Amino acid sequence: MTTIRTRFAPSPTGFMHVGAARTALFAWLLARQAGNNGTFILRIEDTDKQREVEGSIAHIGDSLQWLGVQWDEGIAVGGPHQPYIQSERLEIYKEWAQRLVDAGRAYADPYSPQELDAFREKAKAEKRPFLYRDHRPEQPPAWDGSQPLRFKSNPQNYTWHDAVMGELSSGEEAIDDFIIIKSDGYPTYNFCHIVDDAIMEVTHVLRSQEFLSSTPKFLNLYDALKLKRPVLATLPFVMAIDGKKKLGKRDGAKDILDYGKEGYLPEAMVNFLATLGWNDGTEQEVFTTDELIKTFSLDRVQKSPARFDEQRFLWLNGQHIRALSLEELSKRVEPFWPESARSADPEYRLKVLSLAQDRLKTLADLPALTQYFFEEPAIDWSLVDGNKQLKKLSPAQQKELLQAALDVLASQTDWSAASIQETLNQLLEKTGQKPGILFSLVRIATTWAPFSPALDETLAILGKETVQNRLTQAVSDPR
RNA sequence: GGCCUCAUCGUCUAACGGUUAGGACACCAGGUUCUCAUCCUGGCAAUCCGGGUUCGAUUCCCGGUGAGGUCACCA
Numbered sequence A: 001m002t003t004i005r006t007r008f009a010p011s012p013t014g015f016m017h018v019g020a021a022r023t024a025l026f027a028w029l030l031a032r033q034a035g036n037n038g039t040f041i042l043r044i045e046d047t048d049k050q051r052e053v054e055g056s057i058a059h060i061g062d063s064l065q066w067l068g069v070q071w072d073e074g075i076a077v078g079g080p081h082q083p084y085i086q087s088e089r090l091e092i093y094k095e096w097a098q099r100l101v102d103a104g105r106a107y108a109d110p111y112s113p114q115e116l117d118a119f120r121e122k123a124k125a126e127k128r129p130f131l132y133r134d135h136r137p138e139q140p141p142a143w144d145g146s147q148p149l150r151f152k153s154n155p156q157n158y159t160w161h162d163a164v165m166g167e168l169s170s171g172e173e174a175i176d177d178f179i180i181i182k183s184d185g186y187p188t189y190n191f192c193h194i195v196d197d198a199i200m201e202v203t204h205v206l207r208s209q210e211f212l213s214s215t216p217k218f219l220n221l222y223d224a225l226k227l228k229r230p231v232l233a234t235l236p237f238v239m240a241i242d243g244k245k246k247l248g249k250r251d252g253a254k255d256i257l258d259y260g261k262e263g264y265l266p267e268a269m270v271n272f273l274a275t276l277g278w279n280d281g282t283e284q285e286v287f288t289t290d291e292l293i294k295t296f297s298l299d300r301v302q303k304s305p306a307r308f309d310e311q312r313f314l315w316l317n318g319q320h321i322r323a324l325s326l327e328e329l330s331k332r333v334e335p336f337w338p339e340s341a342r343s344a345d346p347e348y349r350l351k352v353l354s355l356a357q358d359r360l361k362t363l364a365d366l367p368a369l370t371q372y373f374f375e376e377p378a379i380d381w382s383l384v385d386g387n388k389q390l391k392k393l394s395p396a397q398q399k400e401l402l403q404a405a406l407d408v409l410a411s412q413t414d415w416s417a418a419s420i421q422e423t424l425n426q427l428l429e430k431t432g433q434k435p436g437i438l439f440s441l442v443r444i445a446t447t448w449a450p451f452s453p454a455l456d457e458t459l460a461i462l463g464k465e466t467v468q469n470r471l472t473q474a475v476s477d478p479r
Numbered sequence B: 001g002g003c004c005u006c007a008u009c010g011u012c013u014a015a016c017g018g019u020u021a022g023g024a025c026a027c028c029a030g031g032u033u034c035u036c037a038u039c040c041u042g043g044c045a046a047u048c049c050g051g052g053u054u055c056g057a058u059u060c061c062c063g064g065u066g067a068g069g070u071c072a073c074c075a
Helices: A018-033 A056-067 A090-102 A113-125 A189-199 A209-224 A256-261 A266-274 A289-295 A310-323 A326-332 A346-359 A363-374 A395-410 A417-431 A435-447 A455-462 A464-476
Strands: A004-008 A038-042 A106-108 A149-151 A158-162 A166-170 A179-181 A204-208 A231-235
Touching (some): A004 A018, A018 A038, A018 A056, A018 A204, A018 A231, A018 A266, A056 A266, A090 A106, A090 A149, A149 A209, A158 A209, A166 A209, A179 A189, A204 A209, A209 A231, A266 A289, A310 A346, A326 A346, A346 A363, A346 A455, A395 A435, A395 A464
Parallel strands (some): A204 A231
Antiparallel strands (some): A106 A149, A149 A179, A158 A166
16 A cells, blocks of 8 residues: 555634635545555644734644544644644755755845836736746845745746646746745745645645646746655635635635534534535445545545535534434533533433434534423413414313323323323324324423424323323413 | 636536436425424426537537636735
């Protein structure tokens, strides 16, 4: 098996959103797929100190952990190529930049930002593309670190292979002299990511589509540095469902951790992100993370952007919730119980949960679904009056039926769902009522909720005493 | 504007050049002794347009159109 080293290299400029998470996920899947020969690296690209946001590094780490995307090398865990934060690697970039200077492939930029702007304006006015290399100084000053350092490009046509996009090509106009070290001494992304990928022996570079147009520049730099290029893979954007733009923080992209707080399962998120722009060619829709690791492949990644469809995500989340064992679900759902359930008996909660499992779309639905199991619901006759069948009965008839139910249930000795159902069936025959009337009425009078699970199971779990109390209250309620 | 990329149901997608263009989400209808959900069954719904090549194009080629990206001392 070949060695695969992938990396996720975010900038600490805020929270992590789904687009970034998917890029990380794909790189991670690829590494995990290679088993012991695969390494996933987390490197922080903090070379723009202006844009850096306090706390983002920890936040990125937390987000990956939540997803279960564990890195083998990188910040916090270390590794053979420490440090994994670019701002702590400045000496390395300086050294590599100096090599380019010595080889005559980099030079100090003597122009002021104002002068550069003037060049740009002029090119724009003349309707031709601006290329810095048209203004290469003949006698650049010696680089003393106070000026930006530019790569002296060697414009040429390139055709290259992208693991996702296939054959790609570009002309020499795509290549220009770009800045590799800024005047503040920090390197630019264009330069340092290539240096680090080389040093860290990254074999597969996965990144999103926005970098496609700069790839020719990168290729030119690989050549100048005499580096073997890694496998390049360009991932299509994740787009907002109604927007036409890539999903960015500005377009309402959410913090990936917020999904967890809203009751989404990380494995559902992983499944959803993986199948957003990738499929295994079969008709399988629901995947465990292990299945994804086995079947993921770059050549089945889509070339075109995909929209983030919350409906599908919601459905997938439900699928994963249902796939959990009751014990596991119970652990996951811990922070979501309604306040009144906190002190409840664990056994009792587990029974309630088993009834709710099929009904949860997110874990956050739990309180609305289970409240009446833990606290006395407020009597609300509008639920009865709003029922098509029940409103045909007079209040007296309704109470008469409830009293009958109360009577038979009160003498019930075996309080199991099966025998409760049997008793209710007998009552059905005795009263000559339709199930739609009797069951609905009892259901409402014991839960006072617009909907609830099957009546027999609900009553069984509520317990005889509670059921008797609630029915008694309903019967004696003045309305 | 230059350059680059992309294009199948509303959405995510499948289809060695030969299929009644398949699946999933959503939606609609029905079933599971009541409601909600699950589950099951059925329905609605797509190859951007125009030229080629070919006996035959969703598929290959060319041209449009549309969409997106990029042209920073940001990544």
